[in-house]
Amino acid sequence: MSQNGGGVDLETSLGYLLKEASSALRTAMEEVLRPLGMSVTHYSCLELLAQRPGLSNSELARGAFVTRQTMNVLLQALERDGYVTRPAEAPVGKVLPTRLTPRGRRSLEKATVAVRSVEVRMLAGMTETEQSDAFRILRSMIHSLRDGNDGT
Template identity: 40%
Template sequence: MKESSQAEPPHPAKDVLDHVGYRLKRAHAALRGAMDQALREHGLTVPQYACLEVLAARPGMSNAELARATFVTRQSMNVVLRGLQEDGLLARPDTVGHGRARPVTLTEAGWRRLHAAQASVYAIEARMVRAVPAERLAGLLEDLDRVARALKD
């Protein structure tokens, strides 16, 4: 049996806990935990909140478009949309004139719930932003965009 050589790490981290991917995941888990807790008080999950935020900015999106914009599968988005519709937070037509996509819009109740939840979520984002020196924030955002683009290639 041939011995395999160990792959070289992409940077000089001494420990897996120092790898970029691990630190990104840790930051994501912290954000998700804080958002889960805050949104529970508003009767929303993170995917539901993300859906409301995206629809507020881009009303009329289809299920597939919402799924892409909120980083969930189309099947998961169907569940999210069904729950939000049952709660009276969004509206979808029963039928459409052409095509299969049924555009989604927020109801008045959806707007109220979104605005109430935004205060909590924006407070979490403000905590994150305060943790980064002001002169480094723009660079951090650019770096995160570069990382995302590099992984799409």
């Protein structure tokens, strides 16, 4: 069935490979988070709040790479289910600082273990040098994509 013919140009594209790697990572994370009833964005939100308590909806959205509308829907669900808390009124401006509840922290702990195992697996077989290379290279890609937006 698979007539895997000659090599294909897509196989030499770094963009395609980046997408493939991201897809593999996402799939692996979904696999370990599904038994916990948690999506990747769900986990990302909790992890962000654990490391930077008091983040606003918009800041969380940027950190999880979704729109603030999407994060707002998620936060409302998390608040309703008692994983996070937000003040009824904004202390300053319209920004509502969000914090994890003990329940949210407990839920995150299990997820963190699962996600860390995925990251460890991903890095298996990579040397320290390769890991720092990867870091530098990915940062370069991100910077070039975002910065070189407007020729000038």
